[in-house]
Amino acid sequence: MSTQATGTVADKSFFGHPRGLATLFFTEMWERFSYYGMRALLILFMTEETISANPGLGFDVTTSAAIYGLYTSLVYLLALPGGWVADNLWGQRKAVYVGGWIIAMGHFTMAVPTRYTFFLGLVFIIIGTGLLKPNVSTIVGELYPEGGAARDAGFSVFYMGINLGALIGPLLCGLAGENYNWHYGFSLAGIGMILGLVQFKYGYKYLGDAGNLKTDDDAATIARKAKKFYAMIGLLGALIVVFGFLVSSGVWALTLTDIAAGLGILILVLAAVYFIYLLYFAGHTKDEKKRIGAIIWLFVLAAIFWSGFEQAGSSLNLFAKELTDRVVLGWEMPASFLQSINSTFIIIFAPMFGAMWIWLAKRKANPSIPVKFALGLLGLSAGFFVISWGAANATPGTPVSPSWLVVMYFLHTVGELCLSPIGLSSITKLAPVNRMGQMMGVWFVATALGNLFAGLVAGRLETLAPTSLFGSVAMMIGAAGIVAVIFSSRVQRLIKGVE
Numbered sequence: 001m002s003t004q005a006t007g008t009v010a011d012k013s014f015f016g017h018p019r020g021l022a023t024l025f026f027t028e029m030w031e032r033f034s035y036y037g038m039r040a041l042l043i044l045f046m047t048e049e050t051i052s053a054n055p056g057l058g059f060d061v062t063t064s065a066a067i068y069g070l071y072t073s074l075v076y077l078l079a080l081p082g083g084w085v086a087d088n089l090w091g092q093r094k095a096v097y098v099g100g101w102i103i104a105m106g107h108f109t110m111a112v113p114t115r116y117t118f119f120l121g122l123v124f125i126i127i128g129t130g131l132l133k134p135n136v137s138t139i140v141g142e143l144y145p146e147g148g149a150a151r152d153a154g155f156s157v158f159y160m161g162i163n164l165g166a167l168i169g170p171l172l173c174g175l176a177g178e179n180y181n182w183h184y185g186f187s188l189a190g191i192g193m194i195l196g197l198v199q200f201k202y203g204y205k206y207l208g209d210a211g212n213l214k215t216d217d218d219a220a221t222i223a224r225k226a227k228k229f230y231a232m233i234g235l236l237g238a239l240i241v242v243f244g245f246l247v248s249s250g251v252w253a254l255t256l257t258d259i260a261a262g263l264g265i266l267i268l269v270l271a272a273v274y275f276i277y278l279l280y281f282a283g284h285t286k287d288e289k290k291r292i293g294a295i296i297w298l299f300v301l302a303a304i305f306w307s308g309f310e311q312a313g314s315s316l317n318l319f320a321k322e323l324t325d326r327v328v329l330g331w332e333m334p335a336s337f338l339q340s341i342n343s344t345f346i347i348i349f350a351p352m353f354g355a356m357w358i359w360l361a362k363r364k365a366n367p368s369i370p371v372k373f374a375l376g377l378l379g380l381s382a383g384f385f386v387i388s389w390g391a392a393n394a395t396p397g398t399p400v401s402p403s404w405l406v407v408m409y410f411l412h413t414v415g416e417l418c419l420s421p422i423g424l425s426s427i428t429k430l431a432p433v434n435r436m437g438q439m440m441g442v443w444f445v446a447t448a449l450g451n452l453f454a455g456l457v458a459g460r461l462e463t464l465a466p467t468s469l470f471g472s473v474a475m476m477i478g479a480a481g482i483v484a485v486i487f488s489s490r491v492q493r494l495i496k497g498v499e
Contacts, residue, residue, distance in 0.1 A: 033189070305477070323400060
């Protein structure tokens with residue numbers, strides 16, 4: 001480690017943590033501000049009529065939900081090549097900085113009121129987030145070369161930055177977008193990203209050597225890798241353009257829903273092939289294979305969880321807009337405001353859950369990893385049962401109280417805190433040492449799958465009443481949770497010795 005890096009780690013001026021953590025905290029806060037601020041507007045803008053006072057795109061719910069699912073899933077899928085670029089070509093610091101500017105460009109492109117710029121802006125945000133999202137977390141880890149509890153505590157602080165941005169983004173972007181002009185909200189998301197980039201660049205001096213490219217390759221080898229990578233990206237881009245042309249011209253009769261479903265099947269097949277390779281052809285030991293088997297089980301449960309949880313930005317957002325009484329003291333708050341409830345609960349309860357797991361562990365009563373995943377699914381299911389009940393008598397003329405959504409989001413947050421941070425931690429414990437990065441990529445793939453299917457499920461609001469849709473989701477996820485409970489002891493035997 002360089003002298004500068006050592007000095008950075010020794011500087012504990014940010015609440016007892018390295019000063020560089022503040023730089024990354026606010027970078028991620030502003031990036032999540034932009035992401036969740038725009039996401040809160042996305043499906044509302046797409047479904048808004050083109051002839052209203054604040055015109056949208058006028059898409060039907062099925063099409064809008066498919067676009068939403070494709071967008072949110074690709075954001076996570078591109079984290080895989082984004083991590084590769086950082087590890088092999090640029091370093092994490094450059095990937096974050098370049099990715100952030102691409103994200104900002106995407107938001108400002110969406111601020112131009114045409115359909116073409118709307119879709120182009122989404123493409124920019126997908127690419128930029130793929131570069132930024134996985135790599136800013138890697139830099140956080142590099143600030144704590146000693147690892148252990150210090151690194152865990154640093155990530156806890158960093159996680160608060162994520163949720164602070166997710167709390168503020170829907171409030172400010174939602175107010176600007178829904179109450180004034182959708183494109184003001186998109187612009188505000190871009191401004192937030194630029195603020196994050198400015199302070200990130202200013203904070204370089206506090207990062208020391210963290211985030212710089214670390215490789216044994218010489219410049220010529222890196223150049224060859226870059227040439228091959230950019231050629232592959234160019235070829236892939238050309239194939240996507242040709243595919244888009246064939247679909248838009250009617251040569252290939254596919255709807256956006258068909259494309260989303262096809263992508264989901266393709267991801268599932270590729271994941272299955274990869275897992276088969278790991279189990280039978282990668283030369284792993286018997287114990288490693290057992291743990292990989294456990295990861296496969298957790299992968300499936302995580303994908304199911306996110307397919308329900310990520311209804312927040314789609315079907316639940318539409319429910320908040322159309323069937324929820326949002327009038328407070330004579331003022332109707334934007335529907336997107338309710339997107340901030342989950343982040344508020346996370347900020348409040350995440351420290352409590354962390355303390356609870358430690359307290360239970362000291363008393364030998366800490367639930368196993370598979371049990372926590374099951375609890376996460378059951379909490380999510382309970383939330384959907386609540387909102388299904390609330391939606392039973394909801395109509396545009398007699399909207400229901402926001403308290404139904406508040407209770408639902410509380411239960412969803414409980415489920416998230418049982419599954420999401422536990423999942424990230426479990427991957428680091430279960431993955432073979434030489435496959436750590438790949439296994440973290442697998443976690444992103446599960447999240448991508450969940451987001452994709454969340455969009456497809458939300459599209460059924462076109463033909464199903466909300467109470468029926470939410471009730472069906474509750475029963476399917478609840479059934480998965482019960483199965484997870486039943487098989488938890490068997491899965492735990494696969495990972496014996498891992499707490």
